[in-house]
Amino acid sequence: MKVLVISDILEEKHRELIRETAEKVGATLGFCENEDSVPKDFEDANIIYGQAKRLAATSRSLEWLCASFAGVDSFVKPGAFANENCILTNSAGAYGVGISEHIIAVSLMMMRRITEFYLETTAGEWKRPRPQKSLKDSSIVALGTGDIGCNFARRARAFEPSALYGVCRSGRCSEPAFDEVFPVGKLDEVLPKAELLVMSLPSTPETVGILSRERINLLPDGAYVVNVGRGTAIDEDAIADALESGKLAGAALDVFNTEPLPKESRLWHTKNLLITPHVAGNLTVAYTVQRNVEMFCEDLLNYAAGKPLLHRVDKSLGY
Amino acid sequence: MKVLVISDILEEKHRELIRETAEKVGATLGFCENEDSVPKDFEDANIIYGQAKRLAATSRSLEWLCASFAGVDSFVKPGAFANENCILTNSAGAYGVGISEHIIAVSLMMMRRITEFYLETTAGEWKRPRPQKSLKDSSIVALGTGDIGCNFARRARAFEPSALYGVCRSGRCSEPAFDEVFPVGKLDEVLPKAELLVMSLPSTPETVGILSRERINLLPDGAYVVNVGRGTAIDEDAIADALESGKLAGAALDVFNTEPLPKESRLWHTKNLLITPHVAGNLTVAYTVQRNVEMFCEDLLNYAAGKPLLHRVDKSLGY
Numbered sequence: 001m002k003v004l005v006i007s008d009i010l011e012e013k014h015r016e017l018i019r020e021t022a023e024k025v026g027a028t029l030g031f032c033e034n035e036d037s038v039p040k041d042f043e044d045a046n047i048i049y050g051q052a053k054r055l056a057a058t059s060r061s062l063e064w065l066c067a068s069f070a071g072v073d074s075f076v077k078p079g080a081f082a083n084e085n086c087i088l089t090n091s092a093g094a095y096g097v098g099i100s101e102h103i104i105a106v107s108l109m110m111m112r113r114i115t116e117f118y119l120e121t122t123a124g125e126w127k128r129p130r131p132q133k134s135l136k137d138s139s140i141v142a143l144g145t146g147d148i149g150c151n152f153a154r155r156a157r158a159f160e161p162s163a164l165y166g167v168c169r170s171g172r173c174s175e176p177a178f179d180e181v182f183p184v185g186k187l188d189e190v191l192p193k194a195e196l197l198v199m200s201l202p203s204t205p206e207t208v209g210i211l212s213r214e215r216i217n218l219l220p221d222g223a224y225v226v227n228v229g230r231g232t233a234i235d236e237d238a239i240a241d242a243l244e245s246g247k248l249a250g251a252a253l254d255v256f257n258t259e260p261l262p263k264e265s266r267l268w269h270t271k272n273l274l275i276t277p278h279v280a281g282n283l284t285v286a287y288t289v290q291r292n293v294e295m296f297c298e299d300l301l302n303y304a305a306g307k308p309l310l311h312r313v314d315k316s317l318g319y
Numbered sequence: 320m321k322v323l324v325i326s327d328i329l330e331e332k333h334r335e336l337i338r339e340t341a342e343k344v345g346a347t348l349g350f351c352e353n354e355d356s357v358p359k360d361f362e363d364a365n366i367i368y369g370q371a372k373r374l375a376a377t378s379r380s381l382e383w384l385c386a387s388f389a390g391v392d393s394f395v396k397p398g399a400f401a402n403e404n405c406i407l408t409n410s411a412g413a414y415g416v417g418i419s420e421h422i423i424a425v426s427l428m429m430m431r432r433i434t435e436f437y438l439e440t441t442a443g444e445w446k447r448p449r450p451q452k453s454l455k456d457s458s459i460v461a462l463g464t465g466d467i468g469c470n471f472a473r474r475a476r477a478f479e480p481s482a483l484y485g486v487c488r489s490g491r492c493s494e495p496a497f498d499e500v501f502p503v504g505k506l507d508e509v510l511p512k513a514e515l516l517v518m519s520l521p522s523t524p525e526t527v528g529i530l531s532r533e534r535i536n537l538l539p540d541g542a543y544v545v546n547v548g549r550g551t552a553i554d555e556d557a558i559a560d561a562l563e564s565g566k567l568a569g570a571a572l573d574v575f576n577t578e579p580l581p582k583e584s585r586l587w588h589t590k591n592l593l594i595t596p597h598v599a600g601n602l603t604v605a606y607t608v609q610r611n612v613e614m615f616c617e618d619l620l621n622y623a624a625g626k627p628l629l630h631r632v633d634k635s636l637g638y
Contacts, residue, residue, distance in 0.1 A: 158476065
């Protein structure tokens with residue numbers, strides 16, 4: 001069994017954990033920084049951890065790809081794997097901590113207008129305070145109640161919102177930080193309660209365009225929207241219109257239909273839009289990379305023992 | 320008994336609450352937006368709620384000034400009151416919610432480098448992610464464990480820091496969100512644990528210059544500092560040096576020795592310094608103004624009944 005680890009971010013302690021685990025299961029182990037530097041004798045690896053689009057699409061030896069990221073939409077498309085039976089796992093569960101910090105940060109930046117104050121002081125201007133809003137006593141809706149949505153909910157709860165609702169496919173979520181969790185079929189009834197709407201959805205046929213122009217209009221006037229899932233979930237032209245008209249007080253987008261966001265996109269110039277370049281789920285956060293490696297090692301033991309993998313992606317669902 | 324309310328921010332519901340309370344105690348009530356628009360027959364008000372520097376210094380009729388803010392350092396100086404026996408209350412307790420949101424926001428902005436990403440995307444640039452840090456597993460010290468420090472601690476706890484310490488004058492604080500609270504005499508032993516140092520101190524003879532050059536050097540390399548109390552607490556030249564040298568990874572200052580921050584201050588150009596123009600404790604936050612007015616009304620009832628006021632400032636301590 002040949003195991004290849006592709007990453008330019010692991011520290012020695014992470015490599016050591018992988019080495020120990022590979023030794024336990026009797027696997028041959030190779031490391032490289034990216035897909036361009038794969039050692040020749042690992043081109044036919046049976047197991048790969050990391051980002052390996054080329055090898056997935058070409059290698060018939062690949063039996064299991066462990067993605068070091070959570071959003072695997074490009075790997076559930078036809079032709080993504082040369083070996084159609086290749087198992088795909090992802091790292092959903094490692095990013096909730098970091099991404100939920102991003103959500104809290106950008107929500108507060110918008111509601112407290114730190115976006116404006118910061119640009120002003122950076123330009124050497126000390127201006128008078130202006131009205132600010134607060135997470136306290138706000139009504140919050142998390143669209144997506146996976147690892148990200150639940151980590152966000154636990155942190156948001158400490159800010160004493162007036163209400164904190166979740167929305168997910170099934171409507172079932174055991175996270176006690178939510179006041180109530182609704183099935184996505186009730187989304188249109190929940191949106192009018194979303195003074196802050198936080199979206200952390202995978203890209204699937206069901207989520208593409210889910211925040212449509214019509215649904216944006218269901219939000220309360222002056223609402224805020226945060227998206228850290230996939231850009232495909234939002235009608236970008238509609239959200240730009242809603243920001244320009246003042247229907248929305250602000251939006252913070254970390255993900256976009258096309259990334260990097262094209263130079264010609266109107267979003268670059270849209271009022272009250274906080275753009276970050278897909279950095280909410282940065283793998284460099286110590287907890288995230290540690291958990292990421294641990295999850296791979298857990299499943300490497302499972303794989304060697306012929307047990308089901310804990311973090312397997314259902315390719316038909318897309319997550 | 321003449322009561323004058325000076326504020327340009329109250330809504331009708333707040334005025335109504337004050338009206339009802341004044342009626343209960345049989346007081347004559349006047350409103351104005353600022354000290355320049357005081358109605359003539361209220362120049363000799365016995366009780367003032369709001370910002371009233373001129374009347375405090377000149378009116379011998381003033382018996383009680385209820386400051387609509389928390390930092391009353393300019394009112395405990397000699398000559399601040401024409402009537403030396405004038406009672407001073409403040410609104411400490413109304414600002415913890417809002418200011419703690421500011422602290423969390425700017426801490427995450429620095430640790431997750433959203434400061435950089437935001438300036439870049441505002442300039443139309445989509446750059447690659449860079450290493451980020453997290454509140455999770457960070458060791459945090461709150462210097463000041465009053466309303467602000469405790470509200471911050473309760474919110475910070477939800478982010479799962481490795482440690483969360485408080486430091487205050489007495490070393491006594493019952494807030495359970497802290498792992499431990501130390502007396503200020505142990506500050507030098509605690510600072511080396513402060514990967515994030517959050518300062519929310521009133522300006523008193525004991526706190527002026529408390530974060531000296533020597534103490535900045537006691538912080539761990541790469542630490543972050545947030546100050547939302549009073550600018551006098553920090554040696555501004557020393558913190559600028561520590562930011563320029565890289566000793567500190569970042570600082571977020573909302574308060575300064577001189578405000579507005581003078582044009583010639585080197586802080587405007589200091590590396591990794593996030594400046595906000597004294598907006599952490601903005602009175603416009605719905606909760607803050609509501610609580611502010613409630614606190615005044617509580618004490619108006621106490622005053623009329625000859626009971627001690629709940630929010631009285633000890634002028635010798637300065638808070």
